[in-house]
Amino acid sequence: MRNTAVAEQPASVPAMSRLTRQRLHDTVVEYLRDYIVKGVLAPGVKLNERELCETLGISRTPLREAIKVLAAEGLIEISANRGAAVTKLAESEIDEMFELMSGLEAFAGELACERITPHEIAEIKALHYAMVACREREDLSGYYGYNQQIHDRINGAARNCALRQTYLSINRRLQAMRFKSNFHKSKRDHAVHDHEEMIKALESRDGKRLSAILRQHLLDKRDVVLVTLATARETPATGGR
CATH class of the missing domain: 1.10.10.10 (Winged helix-like DNA-binding domain superfamily/Winged helix DNA-binding domain)
Incomplete structure (x- = not known):
């Protein structure tokens, strides 16, 4: 694309590709x-x-x-x-939406521990293993996709339609930020540990524990995003000295 600005991306992020046929x-x-x-x-x-x-x-x-x-x-x-x-979100909007999302995911975690089935837990564990495999081969797109499926399955297991619709609405606006929070390997490693703890809480039906993990997990992502934005904002001024 000649005039459309495109951000620098890791090698694993696909460039735009032509659709193979007309679609809906x-x-x-x-x-x-x-x-x-x-x-x-x-x-x-x-x-x-x-x-x-x-x-x-x-x-x-x-x-x-x-x-x-x-x-x-x-x-x-x-x-x-x-x-x-x-859309370009202000830092205050990002802060507030991550804060809200942390509460939504925490509540979903509590409900999920009451209502999730053993089969659903097994599916989440399978997604986790696939996510870890993507991390090992530095497949950021695959890693993020499985990561989001895990959070989505936990939210779905809460079986609360009102919560579900609010979660989907807010999450769509935060997905780009959540994706960027995984650019650093150390952050991905920490997230993998969090997901392992989430699965343990699901298996033990410990709603309070899962709620706390999910809340902090989202707030940690918020902090990474805000630091990244602040660094990007300050870098041009530093480089010009």
Whole structure:
């Protein structure tokens, strides 16, 4: 893409690829959401419809429908003067949403320990092993995907529809930040340990323990994200001295 800013990414993050055939707009939504989460389309970047259509091999109709969906999710902002651009969250918004998400996941953990089935626990353990395998081969995209599936399964096991809808809404806006929090190997190692403790709490049906682990897990991610943003903000000034 010639005029669309693209953030630097680890080697394991895929570049944009042309869709193999025309698909429904919900598939385009998935592609664009994935690009936003992984930073291929960076926060604040204006979307160039012509170039996106050429890159994905689609017409403007499904692209515009997808943009409307992502705007409703808060991932894209549409302005009459500027057009559509990837949402750029203020640090205060990131702080508050991670704080809220930590509470949502903590509550989901308590409920999950009461309602989860042995089969669901076994599935979460399998996802954990797959996540660890991705960590060992430095597959960041795969690692993040399994990581998110684990959190999603715990939330689903809470079996509370109102909680579920709120969780999905907030999590969509935080996914790009959660993805970035895994860039450092030491942070991934710490997250793996947290997930091992989550599984132990699920197996013992210790809702209070799982709740505490999940809350701190999310607050730790928040701290990593905020430090990363602060460092990025200060780096240009430091480099110019």
